[in-house]
Amino acid sequence: MRLDVAGVGLTLGGTPVLDDVRLVVRPGTVVGLVGPNGSGKSSLLRTIYRSLRPSAGAVLLDGTDLWSLPVRASAQRVAAVLQDGANPSALTVAEVVELGRTPHHGLVSRTTPADREAVETAMARAGVTGLAARPMASLSGGERQRVHLARALAQRPELLVLDEPTNHLDIRARFELLEVVRGLGVTTLAVLHELDLAARSCDQLVVLNRGTVAAAGEVLLALTPEILREVFGVHAKAERHSDGVIRLTYAADPLADL
Numbered sequence: 001m002r003l004d005v006a007g008v009g010l011t012l013g014g015t016p017v018l019d020d021v022r023l024v025v026r027p028g029t030v031v032g033l034v035g036p037n038g039s040g041k042s043s044l045l046r047t048i049y050r051s052l053r054p055s056a057g058a059v060l061l062d063g064t065d066l067w068s069l070p071v072r073a074s075a076q077r078v079a080a081v082l083q084d085g086a087n088p089s090a091l092t093v094a095e096v097v098e099l100g101r102t103p104h105h106g107l108v109s110r111t112t113p114a115d116r117e118a119v120e121t122a123m124a125r126a127g128v129t130g131l132a133a134r135p136m137a138s139l140s141g142g143e144r145q146r147v148h149l150a151r152a153l154a155q156r157p158e159l160l161v162l163d164e165p166t167n168h169l170d171i172r173a174r175f176e177l178l179e180v181v182r183g184l185g186v187t188t189l190a191v192l193h194e195l196d197l198a199a200r201s202c203d204q205l206v207v208l209n210r211g212t213v214a215a216a217g218e219v220l221l222a223l224t225p226e227i228l229r230e231v232f233g234v235h236a237k238a239e240r241h242s243d244g245v246i247r248l249t250y251a252a253d254p255l256a257d258l
């Protein structure tokens, strides 16, 4: 699926939060949404998983306005993994992952073999099969985060929206999660705070600043020294190393003379 954010504006409580945001996620690619605190990343995601209606512009799924679709149709196509809430549910891991099937069969229908297969595959991909019978409340933050990813994968979405999915994860688990996401081949828009991880794992980046797009495109075109200085407030540069990986190097004093 192709995602087009077409001139989205958003006002919350009388405050303009997003202004004329335009971005494209091409089918099967992973785009990282980066930007400083308060730049509007989570708010933009909320307009894409239909939690907030844009005040201006439109969110298009394969050219169709998200808000013109029946709720269930958009719920089947778009899955979101949000920041883990403080109050985990009393459900088990398997029950939470099964919730990912709800948009496909409703709350009252019986679970089909296809549902069970989707749940098992999703749990295996997210590495939570061994936790299936555990109550969510007994898991660590990182384990819960992987369960939320499994729930989203069980949904078999065409668009995956991730809000800081690596938040609670240790360094190995961060790489693993982004490997899983890349291996899905599903169109993905992910808010990532770690620029190194974003640079390494995303096909393209979109840099948000004060509710507008400051830069977008290939990683090295988006993360220029000017953008790193003016938007993120640090002296740094992004470079492709001889092994093909893009890494950031920070100045000895990243905050000097800003």
Ligand SMILES: Nc1ncnc2c1ncn2[C@@H]1O[C@H](COP(=O)(O)OP(=O)(O)OP(=O)(O)O)[C@@H](O)[C@H]1O
Binding pocket: 012, 013, 014, 015, 017, 035, 036, 037, 038, 039, 040, 041, 042, 043, 044
């Ligand atoms: N309901 C609201 N009323 C007024 N302002 C709001 C509301 N919700 C969010 N905002 C403001 O919108 C701006 C963008 O918030 P948002 O959470 O989208 O930023 P973010 O880029 O995800 O930030 P962070 O990196 O800190 O998570 C912030 O200044 C926030 O205070």
